[in-house]
Amino acid sequence: MKIFWLNIFITLFVSCLSAPAPLGDQDWWKHGVFYQIYPRSFKDSNNDGNGDLLGILEKLDHFADAGVTGVWLSPIMQSPQVDAGYDISDYYTIDPMYGSMDDLKKIIAKAHNLGIRVILDFVPNHTSNQHEWFKASENGTEEYKDFYVWVDGSPDKPPNNWNSVFKNSAWTWSDKRQQWYLRQFLEVQPDLNFRNPKVREALKNVLIFYMDMGIDGFRVDAVPYLVEDKLLRDEPRSNDPTQEPNDHDYLDHIYTMNTDETYDVVYEFRDIVENYTKEHGGDARILMSEAYAPLDKTMRYYGTANGSRLGAHFTFNFFFVGPNLNTSNAYTFESLVYEWIDNLPSIYVSNWDMGNHDNRRVTTRFGKEDVDGFNMLLHLLPGIGITYYGEEIGQEDGEVTYEQGQDPAARNRSTFEQTSRDFERTPFQWDNSTNAGFNEGNKTWLPVSEKYKETNLADEISTPGLSHYKIYKEILRKRQEDPARIGDTKIWSLSEDVLILKRSLEKTHIVVAFKLGWQNHTAPEYAFVPEIKCDTATVALTNVNSTHQIG
Incomplete structure (x- = not known):
């Protein structure tokens, strides 16, 4: 009998451990x-x-x-x-x-x-160049050697024509490592290498650490900018006449922005927070x-x-x-x-x-x-x-x-x-x-x-x-009232300076009549009313110094 009850206890215990955590509100963020x-x-x-x-x-x-x-x-x-x-x-x-x-x-x-x-x-x-990951990477420590984007080359010529968001080349030479590192922002912000699975795992652990603490999202x-062209191809000119050769937008960023692999990383981040919620329960992160x-x-x-x-x-x-x-x-x-x-x-x-x-x-x-x-x-x-x-x-x-x-x-x-x-x-x-x-x-x-x-x-x-x-x-x-929360949306202009927004649910409407700027306008006052098609309307809210009366 003792063995029989022990087996039941073990079965129930394992069952409890594997039971999915109860989920909370998964839609709280949508409005x-x-x-x-x-x-x-x-x-x-x-x-x-x-x-x-x-x-x-x-x-x-x-x-x-x-x-x-x-x-x-x-x-x-x-x-x-x-x-x-x-x-x-x-x-x-x-x-x-x-x-x-x-x-x-x-x-x-x-x-x-x-x-x-x-x-x-x-x-x-990217991280700071003061991050321990970068210091180890620049020193050639095996575990972190490929944590950042490093490229061979001559110290007097960057690997390609990529420009930083903050002007000039997106590459910085490291005397210590005798290689170039990519930094699409400042020199002190080296880009992480998302083709290294260890980098993705390290960042995944950061997300989990803060979700464990109770953070609701990121x-x-x-x-x-997450993943760049593996072949390091030069980017073409944007042909924007306002841009100088060292400006970021002098180039068309077909190899350094919005690559297919970048979307894959974002989708992977979503999987991390979704799986965390499924495993731990509670409201959506x-x-x-x-x-x-x-x-x-x-x-x-x-x-x-x-x-x-x-x-x-x-x-x-x-x-x-x-x-x-x-x-x-x-x-x-x-x-x-x-x-x-x-x-x-x-x-x-x-x-x-x-x-x-x-x-x-x-x-x-x-x-x-x-x-x-x-x-x-x-x-x-x-x-x-x-x-x-x-x-x-x-x-x-x-x-x-x-x-x-x-x-x-x-x-x-x-x-x-x-x-x-x-x-x-x-x-x-x-x-x-x-x-x-x-x-x-x-x-x-x-x-x-x-x-x-x-x-x-x-x-x-x-x-x-x-x-x-x-x-x-x-x-x-x-905005918590039903027409604003789940109602239909229509927006239209009466003139260059009069904008109307209508949120509708069945016969109830919330309407914003928005006059842009102080200039006088020629649109007939209340010209939007026939479009609304309601029997009665009440002024619910005005702007500061409006001549209209609430109620």
Whole structure:
């Protein structure tokens, strides 16, 4: 009898071990709002001039108040900070500037208690040249010898004509190894070799490490550059007359960007997070991919058209990131919306993004009078909405001199105003106290904008009337209503400066009537009403300073 019961126990125990973990919500992200935090500029908890993780922890209630679904942290892993943390020297350590791994765990715990997901920036294309992998590779250590892209050649002539994103050759000579290494960004950012299975395994382990900690997903940086042409063929001229021979876009990047093998890597990353969720249960872990690429190539990062292979849960839609009102009008935005929707296979989810750490702020590009309208447009279109820190209060670009600048891509004084990304990275404006409440008064890594006394979160919360922040909160509430969540979409222009968006579910509609800019227009007022075909309509929300009355 003892043996009989022992066999039953062993059978039950093995059965329990092999039972699949219960899955949670796999669709939570499909209508979410993701908020990009630039950690160094968000909140400085220790008054050293740099934002940090404990500062983010202190301000997590802000996202719960706003109605944000998830926060995405720009790079916080250990780095020499030559390229704002996109030069990682240790994937498994938090940069001391930001705090510690325990601080990150506190953020995850509190965010989850508030119903907020946490997304990390993941940089797989390259590391810092201070990473132990690169040091070992440059020294010829066998295990790491092929971790990076090394090529034989003469020290006075690069292997081919490939150019770096930051100008000049994409190759750097190593005296120590007597070979060239590929670096499609800065010299201190050597490209990893994705043809080496050990590299893929090492990066897979990084993802698993953070998912084990409770991270809900990853924004995958610079994915078009992951795998280059094995034959190292010269790239053809782009024939762009504005580009000089040392400029990145002087060439047509048919051998260094968006290669078929690159898509295979992204699909493999998706398999990793999908398998992790299947094995460990819980809600979906997700991937967002950054790919400034032609539309047809961008769509492939979602996966194959029929879904037989899946890539990122969504790849960023940058259609709205470039335009400004000097070169765009209502017809432009109508066209951009339909171009994206019409080209995205129906099995995938749209996303809408207007700003990030690499581009001038929405309010600066479009004007303060239009920031509410663009927030309504972005967050009431179908799918996922993305907010760059400060967009919820209408924060504008800051004022940064060449001497104060930190961007390694803008070290030419004559072109600083045009090329620097520092302007959109200045500290968040919390209140009208010293340094906008970012810290207690110590010199900040980038200067606080002089506009903080007229634009800051505390004033926008306390103002008796409407403010950009109050409108933003109401938009995020409105987007949870069924017409905005699952309704049909139609967008059209009445004129160059009047744009109408309609979301409809049966006989219920949410309509945005958006007048771009302050100029007078000739379109008949309420000319959109016959198109709506409803018996009654109520003004649910207006922009700041509107003459229309809510209700």
